[in-house]
Amino acid sequence: MLTPIEKILFILLALVSAGFTIHGFKTIIDTIRKGRPAPELKNIPGSLVKAAITVLFQRTIFKARKALSAVHLGLFFGLITYAFVNLFDVMEGLIPNFDLTYSGKHIAPPAWTVPLINAYNLISDVMSVFLLIAITVFLVRRFIVKDKALTYRENVLLNPKVKAGGQARDSLIVGVFVIMHVTAHVLSQAFRLTEGADPFMPFASFLNSLFGASEVGVHVAWWVSLGWVMFIIPYLSRSKHTHFFMAPVNLGLAKQNPRGQLDPAIPLKVIDGRKYDPGAKVITDLAWKRILDAYACVQCNRCQDVCPANFYGRPLSPSALEVNKRYLLKEATFGSHPDLLQAPLTETVISPEAVWSCTTCYACVRVCPVGNEPMADIVDIRRRMLIDGFEIDSGVQTALQSLATNGNWMGKGKRLRGRWAKEMEFPVKNASEEPVEYLWFVGDTASFDERVIPNTKMVARIFHQAGLDFGILYQNESNAGNDVRRVGEEGLFEQLVEQNMAAFGKAQFQRIVTTDPHSFNTLKNEYPQFGGKFEVKHYTVTLLKLFEEGKLTIKNKLSHYKVTFHDPCYLGRYNGGFTAPRKLLELLGVEFHEMPRNCENSFCCGAGGGQIWMGKVAPGERPAENRIKEALSTFQSHPSDKKQLFIVTCPKDMIMYSDAVKTTGNEGKIEVRDIIQLVAEAVGVEEVSQIVG
Amino acid sequence: MNIVVAIKHIPSIADDLPVKGNNVDFDSVDFVLNEWDEHSIEQAVLIKEAVGGTVTVVGVDLIGELDNALHLALAKGADKVVKITADDPAADSHQQAKWLAEAIKGMGADMVFAGVQASNDIDGQIGPMIAAYLDMPYIGGTSAIEVSGSTATVSKEFPGGVGMKYAVTLPFVAGVQSAPKPPRYAPVSKVRQMAQTATVEKVAPSGEASSGLAFKKMAPPVVTGHAEMIEGSPKEVAAKIVELLKSRGLA
Structure with a gap:
């Protein structure tokens, strides 16, 4: 299709683009390698295959925001399809007479390939529409609806470039790219339809009915479509959309150790006899995997949504931590500030107050679709702050x-x-x-x-x-x-x-x-x-x-109680201990209602990770208070005269929630009890003690 | 700047205090560093960080377990630690002051800090006694000490929010009430590292002194009653108080 001069121009452009792309990704890989050794990963090919399957079905994003996740699914499959579309478009450009319209009849294909060509034409045509819809939804969400979930609290430390709208700019560039790229591609196909509609290309046929066929149109649309790609691919390596490539890789290399096992403060594996101080002061003190985290993150802020500290109004956003890391790395490697690699994380990436707000509840890590571990960074920063004599609470x-x-x-x-x-x-x-x-x-x-x-x-x-x-x-x-x-x-x-x-x-x-x-x-x-x-x-x-062994038997069924159950982070999310407490409650015969946030998605009481020791109490609605309200609203949808109980299985919860019932003025409406108190009542052991003070 | 900090190991009251005869049962009690001494160590390290010098921490080893406190001091920034091997848990503050003064004498100290008091005897004698033995001026109850050349500016706080600054010529002894900043935290890894690598200098106790006081009796306080909360409006509460006072024959 292309003239010889166009071909030469295109190949030159592709080479320049490839050069910038290779430079981009080499820079990223070199930067990741600056990180410390991470705990050894086993069976990496197996993990990568598993991650590929996860990515293919987009499993991890559906943990939250189901509707938007469906849109993301459309976007994902659209872009995957477009990888092939671009390949065939390049072939159309470079191979004379290569043209897949009308079942590929211009290239006289072998009969068995005709259904494949039709399928390709149909899928790429339909996917183009999906892509346009999906990207429009995302652009509308960010720029017109201005979804608050995409913003950060005022008190969260942000890289100045993020504050100035760097992320929105990235989104706009990629959004406009997708719209122009897809539209141009479909137009390039529409202009080829010299013989009227192709039943396997309904969208292109529709455009053809509006604009007709055009030889010049094919060339212009082709150049717009492919020219953009040559520009955008190197750009991606320098924007938050490294996500496209790094998210699947990061997922494949994600933490394999149990959730409840922190990485050591000093790497167990030592390279070239290097000595390491415990924890992290600068970005290269982080394990290489957690530098990779920054490139995998696309700042969807799902982590921020579930963060109890962020809810509490504290200056912590796990997502801001990752975006700040990426901007720091970008300025240090692509920009002219290599010294930033030696800048304290507490000045560039996360404020000390935010570091000390984390409850280590693991909700951010659990919900992250790409396998990031912002919480692990925070613990590493704490480790070094303690060694370096930072004044602590x-x-x-x-x-x-x-x-x-x-x-x-x-x-x-x-x-x-x-x-x-x-x-x-x-x-x-x-x-x-x-x-x-x-x-x-x-x-x-x-x-x-x-x-x-x-x-x-x-x-x-x-x-x-x-x-x-x-x-x-x-x-x-x-x-x-x-x-x-x-x-x-x-x-x-x-x-x-x-x-x-x-x-x-x-x-x-x-x-x-x-x-x-x-x-x-x-x-x-x-x-x-x-x-x-x-x-x-x-x-x-x-x-x-x-x-179950009959060593305890129920004498009194507790059907006069209406209860809900709070999953403690370290029993539930960390260790999957969801069923035993629920089975116990079922045995006891109480009326049980699940709160909206339960099991893996349970909401932290706010005491963990040392928060219960803090001398200073920040103003604002505390996570435990919010949780009590959640329990009460759960009960509200099941009205009855039964006594309402908030059941816990953690001594810290007993304290946190008993306080929260008082501070929210809900005494008399709901009572906090340890599950053992119900067991005692059911098996008829006396002296059921009420919480005092 | 050569700063010497005299510390005191005292029985811990984290447990119920065990009593034996007319004194603490020293065999079944843990010893901890006196709280005010943590402030004098912090004060010394702050001065060292500001103007340079060395910090030497010296204490009487009463039960053979002073090393922990000394390692902690090293982890917080002390340069040298010395223990006086007395092995006498009942040694009173006058006796300890004498031993400490004898040990400090040859150290050429520009300043000697001691906690202004200790919570076991609350007699505040260690600092002044050391000053007397060393023939140095003493200033007690300090809240901040800054050094410039051969003069120190010593801050003290008085009731009613009154603060006072004194210019003191070196050398002198100070009884530290508090450091200007809360005593720093020493990470356990540093303390343990010190325990493995540092050397604790040993000095034999020398000299005798006594406060001349003897314990007659020691007993846990007898619980006599609990506070009673009076509830109601201010008028009701006042009425009840009057009633109570009358019923006890006090009004």
């Missing part, structure tokens, strides 16, 4: 100092840990002194907090009644260190692990049961790295087993 400092000296964050002496057990009406075995089947790891809050101790005692009574052979470690138990590690105090975490491992070593037990999801998480997922090879159960699982 006084409450956190007090907690850490107490943890270092007393093994608990409450400033209580070690010997007081088992005091509640000594007050029981039956002896609670000391697992350090006699063998037990179940070693009950009680945790700090359940051991020391007066508001939670009645529940702790009730767990002991129920275990005792069921004939469970259990014991506790008394003063030999130390805080498991889950939140210590997430606050960034890796050294203290290791010290606590050593103390607990020593205590476990002296005790004889078959498995661990814990009432604390935070302890559960680190014991299960992180202690194995320190030699802790034991089975760990959350008490909801153990209780369910006791019922």
Whole structure:
């Protein structure tokens, strides 16, 4: 189709474009390689295939925003189709008489290819329409409806170029490109239809009926369509739309370790004898995979939507973290500021206040369609801030100092840990002194907090009644260190692990049961790295087993309660412990209603990752308060006179939500109870203690 | 600038305080660093960071467990640590001040800091006694110390929001009430690194002194009653208070 001069021009243009594209992606790859070693990945080809399938079905985006995700699906398949479209368009341009209209009759194809050609013509024609619709929806959403989900809070640290509208500009360029590219392609086909409509090209045939056929039109439309591509591909490597290429790769290389296992503060793998300080101060202190994160992110802000800190009005947006990282990398590698690679992350990427607002609830990582881990960056930044002597919140400092000296964050002496057990009406075995089947790891809050101790005692009574052979470690138990590690105090975490491992070593037990999801998480997922090879159960699982084995039986069905259940982050999202509590509630016979945000999508109470230690309380509606409102509105759609209960399975939740019920003025409307209180009532164990104070 | 910080190891009250005879049962109590000493270490390190110099931390090892506190001091920025191996958990503040002064004597200190008091005896004697033994001036209850040349500007806070600044010529002894900033956090990895690499200099206790006081009796406080919250409008509350006072024969 093209004249010889056009062909030469096109090939030259393609070479220049390829040059810029190769330079772009080589720069990106070199930048990613500047990152630290990441935990070893196993079976990378397998993971990549799995990721390809995920991408093909667009599985991960449907975790949120279902309607927009469907539009994204259209866009995705449209662009995939257009990869082929562009290939055939180039062939049309370069190969004389290559023309696929009218079932390809101009090229006299073998008979068996005719259906394929028809299918191609139809798919590309229909996909063109889908693409135009999809891109229009996205452009309207961003520029006309101005969806707030695409913006950031005023107090979130943003790269000046993002603030000046860099992302919107990228969107506009790519949006206009897609519209012009697709329109030009379809027109180039429409102008070829010299013999009227092609039944396999309805859209092109429609345009043909408006504009007719034109030899010049074919050339102009072809150049517009393909010329744009030659410009846009190198551009993509320098914009947020690196997403197109990097998202599938990132998904294929995503975290393989359990969700509840943080990457080490110092890489285990050392390259060329390099020495690493713990955590991250500058961007190249991050693992290479988390530099890749920045290129995979297209700033859809799904993470921001589910972030409890962001909800609370804190200056944290996981998405802003990623976009700031990418702009920093762009200015350092494509721009003229290589020194930015040495700029502190807390000045360029995320504000210190935002760093300390994260509850480590994992919602951002869970919801991210491309497998990013902004939370891991935050923990790494905390780690270095602690080592570098940044002034930390006084409450956190007090907690850490107490943890270092007393093994608990409450400033209580070690010997007081088992005091509640000594007050029981039956002896609670000391697992350090006699063998037990179940070693009950009680945790700090359940051991020391007066508001939670009645529940702790009730767990002991129920275990005792069921004939469970259990014991506790008394003063030999130390805080498991889950939140210590997430606050960034890796050294203290290791010290606590050593103390607990020593205590476990002296005790004889078959498995661990814990009432604390935070302890559960680190014991299960992180202690194995320190030699802790034991089975760990959350008490909801153990209780369910006791019922199933007939060791506990229901005497009173609790049908007079209307309840909802809050999934604790570290039991649910982190460790998939969704079913045991729900099965228990079913057994107990309560009227159960699920909140809109449940299981994987549960909303954090706001206490995790050290937030419960913070001395300063920020103004605004707290996540726990919002959650209580969610529970009440859930109950509202099922009106009855039954007593309304908010059921928890985490000592921290007991405190957070009891407070939230008071601060939202909902006392009398809803009551927070640990599931053990319901179990006690159902099996007829006396002294169901109410929360006090 | 050569700054010496004298610290004190005291029984922890995180647990219930065990009593044996007429004193604390030292065998079943943990020892911790006196809270005010954390401030004097911080104050010393801040001065070092501002004008340079060395910080030496010295303390009496009462139960053989002072190393932890010394490693912590090193992790916070002290350069050298010294322990006086006394092994006498009941040593009073006068005795400790004498031992500390003897140990500090040869150090050529420009400034000596001690916590203004300790929560075990609350007698505030260590600083002044050291000053007396070393024949240096003493200033107690400081809230900030800045050094320029051979003069220090020492801030003190008084009730009613009154602040005062003193110009003090070096050398001197200060009883630190608080550092101008909260004592910094020492990450455990640094403390442990110090525990593995640092050397703690040992000094034998020398000299005798005593406050001349003896414990007659030590007992946990007896719980006599609880606070009663009076509810109602201000008028009702006032009426109830009057009634209560009358019923106790106080009005």
